[in-house]
Amino acid sequence: MRLSLSALLDRLLAPPRDPARTRWMAERPYAHRGLYGFGVIENSRAAFEAALKLGHGIELDVQAASGGEAFVFHDATLDRLTEESGPLADRLAYELDRIRLRGSHETIPRLAEILAMVNGQVPVLIEVKARSRHVGTLCLAVRRALEGYRGPVAIMSFNPEVGRWFLDHSPRTVRGVVMTESDDIEVPSTGIKGRIARHASLWRAKPDFLAYDIRNLPSRFAAAQRARGLKLLTWTVRSGDQEKVALACADEMIYERPGARG
Numbered sequence: 001m002r003l004s005l006s007a008l009l010d011r012l013l014a015p016p017r018d019p020a021r022t023r024w025m026a027e028r029p030y031a032h033r034g035l036y037g038f039g040v041i042e043n044s045r046a047a048f049e050a051a052l053k054l055g056h057g058i059e060l061d062v063q064a065a066s067g068g069e070a071f072v073f074h075d076a077t078l079d080r081l082t083e084e085s086g087p088l089a090d091r092l093a094y095e096l097d098r099i100r101l102r103g104s105h106e107t108i109p110r111l112a113e114i115l116a117m118v119n120g121q122v123p124v125l126i127e128v129k130a131r132s133r134h135v136g137t138l139c140l141a142v143r144r145a146l147e148g149y150r151g152p153v154a155i156m157s158f159n160p161e162v163g164r165w166f167l168d169h170s171p172r173t174v175r176g177v178v179m180t181e182s183d184d185i186e187v188p189s190t191g192i193k194g195r196i197a198r199h200a201s202l203w204r205a206k207p208d209f210l211a212y213d214i215r216n217l218p219s220r221f222a223a224a225q226r227a228r229g230l231k232l233l234t235w236t237v238r239s240g241d242q243e244k245v246a247l248a249c250a251d252e253m254i255y256e257r258p259g260a261r262g
Contacts, residue, residue: 006195007224010199010203010224011228013202014202014203014207016229016230017207017208017229017230021174022154022174022208022209022231024123024152025123025152025154025174025231025233026251026252027123028055028056028057028252029056029057029237029252029253029255030057030058030059030233030252030253030254031047031054031059031254031255031256032235032236032254032255032256033047033059033060033074034047034048034051034060035050035054035056036050036256037256037257039103041101041102041103041104041106042074042081043060043061043072043073043074043081043109044104044106045117048060048117052117052118052122055121055122056122057125058114058118058122058123059124059125059127059235060111060124060126060127061073061126062111062126062129062138062141063075063088063089063129063138064137064138064141065088065091065092065093065096066089066090066091066093067092067093068137068138068140069093069096069110070110070111070112070138070141070142070145071088071096071108071109071110071111072108072110075088076089080102082101082102083099093110097110111126111141111142111145112145115149115151115153120149120152122151122152123152123153124151124153124154125153125154125155125176125211125233126153126154126156127155127156127157127178128155128156128157128159128162130157130159130161131159132159133161135159135161136165139155139162139165139166139169140169143166143169146170146173153173153174154173154174154175154176154208154209155174155175155176156176156207156211157177158177158179160177160200160201160202160204160205161204161205162175163176163177163206164204164205164206167205167206174208175205175207175208175209176207176208176209176210176211176231177202177207177210178211178235179198179201179210179211179212179213179221179222180213180215181198181213181216181221182215182216195221198221202225207230208231209231209233210222210225210226210230210231210232210233211233211234211235211254212232212233212234212250213234214234214235214236214237214245217245217246217249217250218248219249223249226250231251231252233251233254234246234249234250234252234254235254236254236256237254237255237256238255238256243255
């Protein structure tokens with residue numbers, strides 16, 4: 001069978017990595033931002049402790065404080081998840097250490113603290129929330145937090161520059177690209193621009209795995225990458241029907257328990 005030009009370029013520019021690097025990724029599901037909901041806030045110590053009790057993997061998000069320190073927090077602004085407002089990136093680390101998560105006695109955790117808490121008990125997926133090409137400061141903070149960490153861990157991002165940074169500066173770190181074919185994410189996703197962007201991200205980051213939007217599975221692109229050796233995770237599984245799709249089309253799922261978002 002003749003390969004398309006894009007498939008040939010995929011082989012040339014993003015060859016599959018050693019499968020031993022990602023064998024652990026398909027051993028258990030991952031709790032999206034920890035096991036949150038029903039009084040437990042996302043990306044909190046309590047959410048991660050709940051996932052640990054089930055023996056499930058953990059997916060979490062990291063943002064950079066103004067000094068570059070890595071904090072576990074999803075949003076670019078503080079408004080939704082705390083009583084404060086404005087960009088997280090405008091705050092110094094000591095300020096963020098004092099800000100409580102909304103409806104909780106917990107403060108915003110640092111990445112190093114959560115890694116110390118997990119201590120290799122379950123796999124951890126770190127989504128690096130970097131929106132520009134200037135990813136070095138946050139990536140360096142993540143790499144420093146990972147120094148000496150012994151458990152299974154991987155970084156991932158919508159931004160292929162994150163994967164590229166780790167390829168160049170921390171090649172032993174398992175890395176992935178987060179992808180969607182839907183149009184409600186601030187990346188080129190639909191039509192010809194989306195197809196070009198997905199291949200370009202693949203070639204730039206040269207990832208070990210993809211984390212793919214469950215809404216877009218089954219996907220010809222995702223299936224082709226999985227067939228040639230990339231691990232395929234899928235997000236965010238929130239129903240029994242989506243779980244069936246995940247089992248059929250991916251190696252493992254990143255999930256939220258039904259009703260977690262109220």
